[in-house]
Amino acid sequence: MKGSNSFLVAFALLGFACSLASAFDPDPLQDFCVALKDTENGVFVNGKFCKDPKLAEADDFFFSGLSKPGNTSNLVGSNVTTVNVDQIPGLNTLGISLARLDFAPYGGLNPPHIHPRGTEILVVVEGTLYVGFVTSNPDNRLFTKILNPGDVFVFPIGLIHFQFNIGQTKAVAFAGLGSQNAGVITIANAVFGSNPPINPDVLTKAFQLDKNVVTYLQSRF
DSSP: OHHHHHHHHHHHHHHHHHHHOOOOOOOOSSSOOOOOSSSTTOOOBSBOOOOOGGGOOGGGGOOOOTTSOOOOOSTTSEEEEEESTTTOGGGTTTOOEEEEEEEOTTTOEEEEEEOTTOOEEEEEEESOEEEEEEOOTTTOOEEEEEEOTTOEEEEOTTOEEEEEEOSSSOEEEEEEESSTTOOOEEHHHHHHSOSSOOOHHHHHHHHTOOHHHHHHHHHHO
């Protein structure tokens, strides 16, 4: 009887554990990973190949440089210094990364973009930022906030979002991302600057613009 009870308890615990388990493919860590039947021409995996743990060293988990301001002398007046698995190999498989965002005085913009593989949490340390994100179709709700030093805002994974400096001085923020390689797709660059270009007729109809305007925008990106 005792053995039978133990079996029932073990069975119940197994059933409970199975009810909590989630069976799904791991999230991709790059835009795509084409399957191969053999590894002769295999050049990439979902993530990075791992170093023998016995050969790991402190520098594998270290990066220096986030104290240095990024160059904001560009068309959008912003700079993003990314610290992901390419800069810190030890981040591989850990599901996190970091970025420093610098903004030129009034008008510095991190244009509307998405991170296809990670949620972002941002904290302002200097200046004043107008930030926001837009939800998916069909609602397309806009959530915005004005952030001052010490304020924090979250941008859910995969949603279009932006940061804009509305202050008269430079602004600095730091962002944590829920992926070792969250990726970034800047909307304007992707739509109007794709290689090769998207057929202007597609964009003319999608944006309800004159074709000459679309052609001009494509020439800008």
